[in-house]
Amino acid sequence: MPLQTPPLRGLHDERGAKFTEFGGWDMPVEFDSIREEHAAVRDDVGIFDVSHMGEIHVTGPDATRLMDRLTSNDVAALEVGDSQYATITDEEGIIIDDTVVYRLPDEDDEPTYLFVPNAGNDEAMHQRWVDHRNEWDLEATIDNQTDEYAMFALQGPEAADLAGDVVDDPIGDLGRFEARYVTIEGIECWAARTGYTGEDGFEFLVPWMDAETVWSAFDCQPCGLGARDTLRLEAGYVLAGEDFDHESDPRTPYEAGIGFTVKLDTEFVGRDALERVKEEGVEEKLVGFRLIDRGVPRHGYDITNTEGRVVGTVTSGTMSPTLGAPIGLGYVPLEYAEPGTTLRVIVRGQPKKARVETIPFIETV
Amino acid sequence: MSFDIPADRRYLESHEWTHALESTGDGVVRIGITDFAQDELGDVVFVELPEEGETITAGEQFGVIESIKAVSDLYAPVDGEVVAVNETLFDSPELVNDDPFGEGWMLEVETDTDLESDDLELLSAEEYEEQIA
Numbered sequence: 001m002p003l004q005t006p007p008l009r010g011l012h013d014e015r016g017a018k019f020t021e022f023g024g025w026d027m028p029v030e031f032d033s034i035r036e037e038h039a040a041v042r043d044d045v046g047i048f049d050v051s052h053m054g055e056i057h058v059t060g061p062d063a064t065r066l067m068d069r070l071t072s073n074d075v076a077a078l079e080v081g082d083s084q085y086a087t088i089t090d091e092e093g094i095i096i097d098d099t100v101v102y103r104l105p106d107e108d109d110e111p112t113y114l115f116v117p118n119a120g121n122d123e124a125m126h127q128r129w130v131d132h133r134n135e136w137d138l139e140a141t142i143d144n145q146t147d148e149y150a151m152f153a154l155q156g157p158e159a160a161d162l163a164g165d166v167v168d169d170p171i172g173d174l175g176r177f178e179a180r181y182v183t184i185e186g187i188e189c190w191a192a193r194t195g196y197t198g199e200d201g202f203e204f205l206v207p208w209m210d211a212e213t214v215w216s217a218f219d220c221q222p223c224g225l226g227a228r229d230t231l232r233l234e235a236g237y238v239l240a241g242e243d244f245d246h247e248s249d250p251r252t253p254y255e256a257g258i259g260f261t262v263k264l265d266t267e268f269v270g271r272d273a274l275e276r277v278k279e280e281g282v283e284e285k286l287v288g289f290r291l292i293d294r295g296v297p298r299h300g301y302d303i304t305n306t307e308g309r310v311v312g313t314v315t316s317g318t319m320s321p322t323l324g325a326p327i328g329l330g331y332v333p334l335e336y337a338e339p340g341t342t343l344r345v346i347v348r349g350q351p352k353k354a355r356v357e358t359i360p361f362i363e364t365v
Numbered sequence: 366m367s368f369d370i371p372a373d374r375r376y377l378e379s380h381e382w383t384h385a386l387e388s389t390g391d392g393v394v395r396i397g398i399t400d401f402a403q404d405e406l407g408d409v410v411f412v413e414l415p416e417e418g419e420t421i422t423a424g425e426q427f428g429v430i431e432s433i434k435a436v437s438d439l440y441a442p443v444d445g446e447v448v449a450v451n452e453t454l455f456d457s458p459e460l461v462n463d464d465p466f467g468e469g470w471m472l473e474v475e476t477d478t479d480l481e482s483d484d485l486e487l488l489s490a491e492e493y494e495e496q497i498a
Binding site for chain 2: 018020029030033034035226230294295296298318319321326348
């Protein structure tokens, strides 16, 4: 299957970006160097093209009920201009995907939402919404708008200053997870104070055709998916397909450390199973760790206890540019999950000493 | 984009370089990776190298290099015994990015191989340039 291309593929190529396949998309992984891009976001400001993220639009008299019953968070609590992080779970409470749900201004006086599934999941999530709407006989229109929007993330301590200069409307007053329509160079964009780096910043949903105008309006370091990964990992944010996977590494939100997205006082697919998990407690959980020995932990490496028995698996790992140390995430039984616990990560057959640390690894917003 | 390919060295298709060290007398060569290779890898964060006294074999793996985004094996251009290891790289692996043909060198190896010989599997600078074009 040919890769999908973001609207600015050509522009990024001219800028000297390297590309990688991610979720079926051909995305810029690196513009200059991951280290430089990472530092720009931690110390200043950088912009990411994340147009591979999906956009599903849901509107109608039953839109709130449908959203509430298919995501784990409390959608009914969202007012226009609010957003929330949520998981999409199956009947067993296993995460299918994680997402951000935005409440857009009402359309035709009906509640309206836009949610952002991970790259490559948009068609499956669109189908899931349609199937459940039909099964539950709800009145809602569901539209996969992934090909209608580019998505840019402006991130870093100086993001608000730069956005204040570039955006035609006030934007600095948006609180965390608040969103509204703004105009940038005359283009109407949905702007949210969200991100995936641990820094302050905004994410913009931009009409596909106007992507270049909006992207070019921000004069700052362009950043690729490489820096996005090191930044999110330092911030302790999980990545779908790496830190959980519906098929290859099925996990509940409680195991994945995102139990805060589960509102058991709402009705949703997976709720009853998750209530049981919460009562009984999890057997394993996702922990952060740092390698004390030299080496770089990578997805799939074994984690052993100090006696050499395999007790878990690394789900994400990197050399942290901020800390200058190898860090990672992985699932281990609760008895090994306490910060300070000594473990081993097996790198090419060699056990490397590792220590469990609290996540996030850095201070985040 | 153009890359440095010094003419005074021989190359492997797998992007290692080697050249004879005049300063250390006959038979000692230096080994590293090319400018092209470091650019492909991106930010180098880790190298795993043999220790002094170990032997390496032409065409076989002698170490591992890791960037933030990739793990890559290192292959030996010649047979020989390791006589020096650039231990600076353990704390400053970014030298491989900054100066791949200079301070980013990896090993010095005592070898019987004559790098001038035409019988070797090694590429000339011209041949290597064609390969990466």
